[in-house]
Amino acid sequence: MPKTDARFRCSECGWQAAKWVGRCGECQQWGTVEEVGAQAAERVKAASIPASRIARPITEIDVSDAPRWATGIGEFDRVLGGGIVPGAAVLCSGEPGVGKSTLLLEVASRAAQSGRKVLYASAEESVAQVRLRAERTGALQDRLFLIAETDLAQIMGQVAAVEPDLLIVDSVQTVSNADNDAIAGGPSQVRDVANALTRLAKTTGIPVLLVGHVTKDGTIAGPRVLEHLVDVVTHFDGDRQTALRFVRATKNRFGPTDEIGCFEMTGEGIAEVPDPSGLFLSRQTAPDSGSCVTVALEGRRAIPVEIQALTVTSTAPNPRRVVNGVDSSRVAMLLAVLEKRVGLKLGERDVYVSTVGGMRLREPGVDLAIALAIVSSVRDVPLPARLVAVGELSLAGEIRPASASSKRVAEARRLGYEHVLDDSAVHLRGAVETITLLSDALREPVGVREF
CATH class of the missing domain: 3.40.50.300 (P-loop containing nucleotide triphosphate hydrolases)
Structure with missing residues (x-):
């Protein structure tokens, strides 16, 4: 067999080079390039297969063996x-x-x-x-x-x-x-x-x-x-x-x-923790402004999470935007939508957004709850205690349905929530106008759907 020149190959992605380098030129990993001997491939001879190991139809495979x-x-x-x-x-x-x-x-x-x-x-x-x-x-x-x-x-x-x-x-x-x-x-x-x-x-x-x-x-x-x-x-x-x-x-x-x-x-x-539903909700009995409950999806599990927002007047040239448990870029987008589509003046306010219990939310189905919590804090109007908000917001202010909304609604109903604010409100402006009219009695507002 003729001997060929040694080559160098990355153990991570298989990239090859004629000489050694410290960093792979394909996957950019350090220390993965190793010297290997490049030899001509030999013809593989077919092995004799015993009768007990011959391939069988998949329908004849017995899964009870595992x-x-x-x-x-x-x-x-x-x-x-x-x-x-x-x-x-x-x-x-x-x-x-x-x-x-x-x-x-x-x-x-x-x-x-x-x-x-x-x-x-x-x-x-x-x-x-x-x-x-x-x-x-x-x-x-x-x-x-x-x-x-x-x-x-x-x-x-x-x-x-x-x-x-x-x-x-x-x-x-x-x-x-x-x-x-x-x-x-x-x-x-x-x-x-x-x-x-x-x-x-x-x-x-x-x-x-x-x-x-x-x-x-x-x-x-x-x-x-x-x-x-x-x-x-x-x-x-x-x-x-x-x-x-x-x-x-x-x-x-x-x-x-x-x-x-x-x-x-x-x-x-x-x-x-077989039922984590109560871990991400505050223990306050009376509703307070700047707080909204949503139902988030973690895998196949629907978990109610309370989102809290606090807005205060800022004297700094660049107001602060501090988030905990939610995506900062998503919050920045929602602030822009609120200012453009609803008319909220947020350019002179510090905005703080956080989840209760350290829950991390990355899905767009909680957009509406974040936006309503911010509106509730700005206008100092508390949301009803038995209300949940579920929905995704577009840049046009449209409320879009969240994935697996029926599962979220079923979980909210199981925990005793009586009303849901979702894409039936169609637009964020209508949802904001709705919550300004809400009281603890919840007078049948448009866009709030009862279970």
Whole structure:
């Protein structure tokens, strides 16, 4: 076979170069260009297939060979699509300190309590540190086995010795393959480790849960191939100033990706919140100006959220625009719509917009509630206590229907709200004129629809 010149290839995207460079010219990643030997492709000979492995029609495949088993944590099972599938590789990512290890330790404890054997491989903490956290959260179980190991071969050997029903590796970026000379956490190391653990899950049927680090911009650290290799990718996020945590699935080969799990961090660990409807509403009994309730969609779950606005006269040449929990650019657009289409003079006012409970809203279906909260604050007219506003605003001031409006209305009705202000008001100007006439009695105004 003739020998060809060595080339350099990016382990992230496959880009090739004639000489080594520190940064990939395609994906712009640093340290991913590696030297490879470019050899002529050999002809692949067809292998003999035994009769037991010949391809069968998809209608003859028996799915009972891979039944799901519940983790015992309902919110986590919701995100996974009903439970863990045997042989599945699940990647759980999130910012440092958000609670990834605490959640997976609770999953390991519930699985061990149900009679399954669990192997927890910690590559970041010692076994004593994991034991201390397990004591604090009440996760001590006889069938939960702990190792502190960073070498991939040692973890594979422990799997062969313990023969667990569930393997948890914390984390995939800190485990390394001794046959690879790259540093731990590098793209090639992460790829090798993830590939080996995923292949282990497929060949043995042992579910593997991997903890993944994220970069400063929130993406999963390491090569993109890591997300392609695993079956399920979940993201654990939440505001550090609050105890609330959300788990979302961004990829799921065995279930939907629009589900969300809600948890609360406590002194005893992490607790699931099956009904978070009352967490994002204020406790004031009497309505106050600058406050409006909307129903936001988080995955398939409709959650009522109270949006509060405060406007004050400013003496500064550039009034302040401070937001918390909502998109700042979206609020700036809504302020322009209010000033142009409604005639509100906001150029000399500081505007503060925030959500109750630290909820983060990014969908356009909450535009109307933000706008009405601002109008209520400017005119000092409180909205009725049993009113919700749902709708998207266009630049022309038109109120457009929000997605899954029937689900939002049903959730509002379940919580006792009596009236909804939505796209039936057609235009923002009509909605603003409506709320100026509203009182606690709510005299049948135009554009407010009763349930």
